[in-house]
Amino acid sequence: MKHSTRTLDIVALGEPMVEFNQTKVQQPDEAPLYLQGFGGDTSNAAIAAARAGARVAYLSRLGSDRWGERLMDLWQRENVDTHTVLRDAQAPTGMYFVSHDAQGHHFSYARAGSAASRMQPQDLAHWQDAIASSQWLHLSGISLAISSSACDTALAAMQHARSVGTRVALDSNLRLSLWPLARAQACIRQAASLCDLFLPSLEDMTALTGLTQARDIIGWSHAQGAAQVVLKLGADGALASDGQTQRTVPGFNVPAVDATGAGDCFAGNLLARLSAGDSLWDATAYANAAAALSVQGYGAVAPLPRHAAVLDFLMKAHTP
Numbered sequence: 001m002k003h004s005t006r007t008l009d010i011v012a013l014g015e016p017m018v019e020f021n022q023t024k025v026q027q028p029d030e031a032p033l034y035l036q037g038f039g040g041d042t043s044n045a046a047i048a049a050a051r052a053g054a055r056v057a058y059l060s061r062l063g064s065d066r067w068g069e070r071l072m073d074l075w076q077r078e079n080v081d082t083h084t085v086l087r088d089a090q091a092p093t094g095m096y097f098v099s100h101d102a103q104g105h106h107f108s109y110a111r112a113g114s115a116a117s118r119m120q121p122q123d124l125a126h127w128q129d130a131i132a133s134s135q136w137l138h139l140s141g142i143s144l145a146i147s148s149s150a151c152d153t154a155l156a157a158m159q160h161a162r163s164v165g166t167r168v169a170l171d172s173n174l175r176l177s178l179w180p181l182a183r184a185q186a187c188i189r190q191a192a193s194l195c196d197l198f199l200p201s202l203e204d205m206t207a208l209t210g211l212t213q214a215r216d217i218i219g220w221s222h223a224q225g226a227a228q229v230v231l232k233l234g235a236d237g238a239l240a241s242d243g244q245t246q247r248t249v250p251g252f253n254v255p256a257v258d259a260t261g262a263g264d265c266f267a268g269n270l271l272a273r274l275s276a277g278d279s280l281w282d283a284t285a286y287a288n289a290a291a292a293l294s295v296q297g298y299g300a301v302a303p304l305p306r307h308a309a310v311l312d313f314l315m316k317a318h319t320p
Contacts, residue, residue: 005133006133006134006135007055007133007134008055008056008057008081008130008133008134008135009049009054009055009056009134009135009136009271009272009275009276010046010049010054010055010056010057010134010135010136010137010138010268010271010272010275011056011057011058011059011084011127011130011131011134011136011137011138012042012043012045012046012049012056012057012058012059012137012138012139013042013058013059013060013127013137013138013139013143013153013154013157014040014041014042014043014059014060014116014139014140014142014143014154015040015042015043015060015094015111015114015116015117015142015143015146015150016038016039016040016042016043016058016060016062016071016093016094016116017038017039017040017043017093017094017095017096017111018036018037018038018039018067018070018071018093018094018095018096019036019037019038019039019095019096019097019098019260019299019300019301020034020035020036020037020095020096020097020098021034021035021037021097021098021258021260021298021299021300022034022035022097022098022099022100023035023298032099034097035298035299037299037300037301037302038070038071038074038300038301039096039260039261039299039300039301040094040116040142040300041140041142041171041173041261041263041264042058042138042139042140042142042143042171042264043058043060043071043075044261044264044265044268044300044301044304045138045140045171045264045265045267045268045271046058046075046080046138046268047074047075047078047080047268047301047304048264048265048267048268048269048272048290048294048304049268049269049271049272049275050078050079050080050268051078051304051305051306051307052268052269052272052273052290052306052307052310053272053276053307054268054271054272054275054276055081056079056080056081057080057081057082057083057084057130057134058075058080058081058082058084058085059084059085059127059130059131059157060085060086060115060116060119061085061086061087061088061091061115061116061118061119061123062085062086062087062088062093062115062116063087063088063089063091063092063093063114063115064087064088064089065092065093067092067093067095068087068093068115071093072085074301081130083130084126084127084130086123086126087115088115088118090118091113091114091115091117091118092113092114092115093114093115094109094110094111094114094115094116094117095109095110095111096108096109096110096111097110098258098260100258104259105258105259105260107177109177111146114146116146116150117146117147117149117150118147118149118150119147119149119150119153119154120149120152120153121149121152121153121156123153124153124156124157124160127157128160131157131160131161131164131166132160132164132166134166135166135167135275136166136167136168136169136197136271136274136275137157137158137161137166137167137168137169138168138169138170138171138267138268138271139154139157139158139168139169139170139171139191140170140171140172140173140267141170141171141172141173141174141175141184141187141188141191141204142173142175142178144187144188144191145175145178145179145184145187146178151187154191155187155190155191155194158170158191158194158195159194162194167196167197168194168195168196168197169195169196169197169198169199169267169271170188170191170192170194170195170197170198170199170226171199171200171263171264171267172188172198172199172200172201172204172205172208173201173204173263174188174201174203174204174207174208176207181207181208184208185208185209188208189224192221192224192225192226193224193225194225195225195226196226196227196228197226197227197228197229197230197271197274198221198224198226198228198229198230199229199230199232199263199266199267199270200217200221200229200231200232201231201232201233201234201263202214202217202231202232202233202234205217205220205221205231214231214233214239215239215246217231218231218239218241218246221241222241222243227242227243228240228241228242228243228280229241230270230280230284230287232263232266233251234251234259234262235251235252235253235256236250236251237249237250237251237252237284237288238251238266238284238287238288240280240281240284242280247281249281249284249285249288250288251288251291251292252288252289252292252313252317254292254293254295254296255296256295256296257295257296257297257298258295258297258298258299258303259295260298260299260300261294261299261300261301261303261304262291262294262295263291264300265287265290265291265294265303265304265305266287266288266290266291267287268304269283269286269287269290269291269310270283270284270286270287273286273287285314286310286314289310289313289314289317290304290305290310292313293305293309293310293313
């Protein structure tokens, strides 16, 4: 069955979180300073897409606590539809801390037993209409990793999306602190077989498959069933493939201060532009620009650019 009316562009499924992000590299004799914000990869992507002009809704469970209220307020401010968010009075909203040093950024999580980890396949009854009304369903490896029941829920949502003609996007977002490698390999392989667009990173795929060459990773991804693949290469941009053609879409050289959420920004903007009718190549170029802007500020949400800022950046980048 195909749904005749698409009133949404993107529905994203996963775990929203409260973020505490270290605002500078800590010296040995200093206490760290943290900026409170919000995160969770698919929530970040949903907000990024909404700022790019897409019609977006979010699918999750959220604690009936103060932090859950603040996340609901955030989504409402960001024009992300919250009528599909379920509240759970028996479990908290998850949170995490980001620290920075010369080796990059590091995550510490307080998410065990969170409301989102208690997602169940039965929750799909509340979400079926939203999925069927959307052009895209977006998930990630973290959506699968937070618990066995969340993984079952995510896979059921993907299968439902396919049955109603909604395209499925999957970001690999491998976090081996959340699950064993063997389980990650099996679950992400199964999820990749259900997606229309796969968004892996080079680092994730080397860990998952042992492959180190970009074109080999593209081939593996298509072999699982993904019709389109965009391999994220960080500052070097991305390698995009529609199964017939592969193109390297270059990135942008910018002064990066915090890469938290850059991949989520990329995913949300890519899906927003695909929903608007852009080609895979043009959407990837736009997403590269959006991600380049996002790494110039602290936190996962605050630096996410709006559509006008991305267009201005692209115009200046292409002006001789």
